[in-house]
Amino acid sequence: MSVRLVDVRKEFPDPEKSGGIMVAVKDMNLEIREGEFITLLGPSGCGKTTTLRMIAGFEIPSTGQIWINDEMVNDQPPNKRDTTMVFQSYAIFPHMSVEQNVGFGLELKGRPKSEINTEVAKVMEVMGITELGKRRPDQLSGGQQQRVALARAIVNKPRVLLFDEPLSNLDAKLRETMRVEIRRIQQSFGITSVYVTHDQDEAMTVSDRIVVMEKGLVMQVGSPFEIYSRPSCKFVADFIGKVNLFPVKTLSVGEDARAQDRRGVEVSAGSADPALKPGDDALLMVRPESLVLSKAGSVDQKNSVEWGSGRVIKSVYLGSVIEYELDAGYDKPLMAISYDPVNGEFFKDGDEVSFSFSQRAAHMLPLR
Ligand SMILES: Nc1ncnc2c1ncn2[C@@H]1O[C@H](COP(=O)(O)OP(=O)(O)O)[C@@H](O)[C@H]1O
Numbered sequence: 001m002s003v004r005l006v007d008v009r010k011e012f013p014d015p016e017k018s019g020g021i022m023v024a025v026k027d028m029n030l031e032i033r034e035g036e037f038i039t040l041l042g043p044s045g046c047g048k049t050t051t052l053r054m055i056a057g058f059e060i061p062s063t064g065q066i067w068i069n070d071e072m073v074n075d076q077p078p079n080k081r082d083t084t085m086v087f088q089s090y091a092i093f094p095h096m097s098v099e100q101n102v103g104f105g106l107e108l109k110g111r112p113k114s115e116i117n118t119e120v121a122k123v124m125e126v127m128g129i130t131e132l133g134k135r136r137p138d139q140l141s142g143g144q145q146q147r148v149a150l151a152r153a154i155v156n157k158p159r160v161l162l163f164d165e166p167l168s169n170l171d172a173k174l175r176e177t178m179r180v181e182i183r184r185i186q187q188s189f190g191i192t193s194v195y196v197t198h199d200q201d202e203a204m205t206v207s208d209r210i211v212v213m214e215k216g217l218v219m220q221v222g223s224p225f226e227i228y229s230r231p232s233c234k235f236v237a238d239f240i241g242k243v244n245l246f247p248v249k250t251l252s253v254g255e256d257a258r259a260q261d262r263r264g265v266e267v268s269a270g271s272a273d274p275a276l277k278p279g280d281d282a283l284l285m286v287r288p289e290s291l292v293l294s295k296a297g298s299v300d301q302k303n304s305v306e307w308g309s310g311r312v313i314k315s316v317y318l319g320s321v322i323e324y325e326l327d328a329g330y331d332k333p334l335m336a337i338s339y340d341p342v343n344g345e346f347f348k349d350g351d352e353v354s355f356s357f358s359q360r361a362a363h364m365l366p367l368r
């Protein structure tokens with residue numbers, strides 16, 4: 001099933017100002033494809049849950065339209081939309097066994113007992129909880145409870161699955177396992193899914209496409225690769241990971257994107273945001289893992305389009321990686337990550353280093 005949001009806006013009475021309004025979602029346009037796994041990602045309060053609740057029918061847009069396939073569903077109550085919300089694991093019924101929990105929705109629909117048993121068994125097998133059928137929720141681990149919650153949603157074969165931070169109650173390790181599981185299960189059933197999280201790694205792991213939101217606005221929609229390596233603005237670049245941003249002036253865009261840095265040195269970039277025009281002030285983005293450090297003055301310029309020098313002001317050894325901060329005369333320290341320290345070079349605080357990066361690793365984005 002495809003889901004389409006057309007100029008969807010949601011206003012609430014402003015709790016701070018009597019008679020005032022606050023806009024939780026600002027004229028959002030989004031097309032979610034059949035079978036797609038899409039994630040709404042952004043900081044707390046940016047409008048993710050409100051958007052999800054409007055798709056589910058728990059909130060009605062102030063203006064705009066929500067379409068499921070070829071039907072405008074603004075006026076349909078939640079139970080007519082064939083969408084299902086997956087909540088955090090504590091939403092499973094404590095007084096029912098696992099089997100009863102999973103079969104509950106089908107029971108409500110008045111399906112025959114034999115059909116319920118078959119469907120429940122099938123879904124429980126895919127979820128890897130077949131052995132737990134007779135247990136009660138308080139006899140399950142957090143991860144098992146989450147599987148039950150997911151099984152209970154999937155058994156109804158909804159047209160659209162909606163997830164609101166379903167893993168936020170679990171510990172870090174279990175979250176990592178469960179997000180891979182959620183992706184696997186969504187793929188095996190092919191159900192169109194909308195997932196809400198404020199966790200970048202989670203969004204990267206599960207999504208076909210990510211919608212980055214800020215203050216009720218959609219900042220960018222793209223694949224995890226596009227969002228990470230071609231962010232459309234500083235907010236997205238910062239939110240999705242660590243980033244170095246060099247102030248530059250745009251010389252050319254498109255295939256042959258070039259810029260001039262503040263020293264007047266020309267730099268080539270692998271890509272430039274389509275909003276940029278020659279002459280624009282811009283930011284050249286390089287992720288820390290793409291910033292290559294070497295002993296001062298010894299940069300191998302064969303593969304690098306830009307280089308400079310600085311002094312190590314912080315180095316953190318984490319075993320598999322070393323994280324560096326460099327003072328290179330910019331507003332903020334530059335960040336570099338070097339992998340496999342055993343085979344690489346170690347630098348200490350105070351060391352003078354050169355840095356470089358490949359053209360492919362550099363992306364130009366607008367100043368805004
Ligand atoms: N029922 C409501 N009444 C008033 N304000 C609300 C209501 N629901 C959400 N909001 C406000 O709308 C904004 C977006 O909220 P929400 O969608 O829950 O954000 P998120 O899920 O991204 O954290 C917040 O500022 C929140 O306080």
Ligand SMILES: [Mg+2]
Binds near residue numbers: 048049
């Ligand atoms: Mg929320």
